[in-house]
Amino acid sequence: MDISSGTGVAVSVEVIRALVRGSVHDLCVPGHEPPVSPPGRPAGGTHAPCRRLFKLLLQGSCRFDCTYCTLRNSRWDLSLTPGEAAGLFLGMQARGEADGLFLSSGVGDDTESVMHDLVETGEILRKQGYTGYLHLKILPGAGRADITDAARVADRISINLEVPSAGRMSEVTQVKDYRSDLLTRLSWIREARPFGHTTQMVLGASGETDREVFRRVAWLYGRMQVSRVYYAPFRPLPGTPMEDHPPAPFWRAWRWYQLDSLMRTYQFGPAGLEVLFDGDGMLRNQDPKEVLAEIHGPVDLLTANRTDLLRVPGIGPQTADRLIAERAAGGIRDLSDCTACGVNLKRAGPHLVLGGRAPAQRPLSDFTA
Ligand code: SF4
Incomplete structure (x- = not known):
């Protein structure tokens, strides 16, 4: 079965369903990404209000091999062209089914080509007069010019670090290079859109401690001008090499959001927060602010x-x-x-x-x- 998009292009419902399903692990809450920069910092760009966010992958296959991901090493023929993706979203917007778009993608065989398509989708939307919230994913290994273009066309851009260090990355992938594929791109993103970009950490997938995550997150907020870090507790997915790995408890992500609030909203410096970690470098299942109050009296x-x-x-x-x-x-x-x-x-x-x-x-x- 096909459905007609806002630009009259017919798109397979099965393909759309698969690409929507594939996008669920990317986190984005537009109302909770700061609309303006903190005092004294440069502006982070426009940020239109959005209540019905449509999340979609442009391509459902990926050449990377992250052990927790169902898209790893996939060669599925699941993809939309920029025209199809833009038309699909505009049709939904016209019917009142969506008022914001989060567009991500598997990396496919050719990073540059997929990244071009992500940017082109955004450009088509803007040319068609769409002024609402648009979040574009930056792919690992993306080119600098594409990052600059994505920052120009989107309200928010993001690249997912997922783990706190190169050492931890080697626990979950033999292909992705932490420094060149992610950190170098992150520094380009910072230049293209300071305080207008986000990232995501997966908790419990790489054997990392909370202290390791904390030091990376403090660096992201302090040096890389990230506007928001999202935290996803690891869930073992059927068919992946980690399907028998124990899941991270939900409370761990909840405590991370509370700790994140102390960094972003309360602007507590990293030095004063190091006391929150136990001898194993982990957070306890207690509100970090309560822990601080108990420690300081x-x-x-x-x-x-x-x-x-x-x-x-x-x-x-x-x-x-x-x-x-x-x-x-x-x-x-x-x-x-x-x-x-x-x-x-x-x-x-x-x-x-x-x-x-x-x-x-x-x-x-x-x-x-
Ligand atoms: S790069 Fe992203 S989509 Fe590709 S395997 Fe890793 S987590 Fe999955």
Whole structure:
């Protein structure tokens, strides 16, 4: 069965289904990639709002051999031309079925040709007047000119590192070269679209520790101007060499998103976060902010600086700023004053003191001069 695309081109439903299925492992949440750059950093490009993201592979075969991936060493005749992919999406957009496109691909036999097709799909969409969210995958080994073109036409671009180092990469592929296929391309991406690109790490596929992942992620945010790192827990897929490998627990990815938030939203430096890892270099299954609060002990609401306040569970950046302003105006005299600033007392209470004492032990009169 074929369906007619927005440009009148007929596309096989079976091919489309297979290419959509193949795209599920790529992560992208447009509303949670920063629309603008952090203060003081260069702009990361436009970022149209998007609620119905359509994810699609342009080609379903790959010459690489990643041991966890069903596309490895595949030679399936599953592909769309740029015109077919653009037409398919425009048809869906016209019917209200999608308002954003994430376009990825297997690498096929010829990286350059597939990368050209990805960029050309984006160019067709823009020429047809599409102004919504467009995310283009950068393939391992892609050429510099194609990366520049992809950055020009798309709202976001990304290359997936998947593992934290060349040593770990050798655990999952004998073909892909971490430095030249990925890190060199990442540096070109940074130049083409600073703070407008993302990447993805697979947790538990290469025997890596969380500390190794952390050091790579800190480098990505600090040096490579990545706007967002996604974390996928490893799942063994039937038919792959790792089908009998144990899956990573879901909580590991959840704790990684919490730790990532401390780096991106709270802007905690890497040095202060190294304490989160146990002797084996792993995170424990506990909110990293709770762990930090336990390690550093109670924070005094009347004297703590912003960094110390931010370490308290239940106090975020805006709440910390409101607390400091209210404190300067003499408005913090008891815990009840904090709730008006947005403090979640259920979480924060056990980690706070007022004037050196647990709040419940200190009479209100102590604070009324
Ligand atoms: S490069 Fe990507 S698509 Fe190809 S085998 Fe590796 S993970 Fe799969």
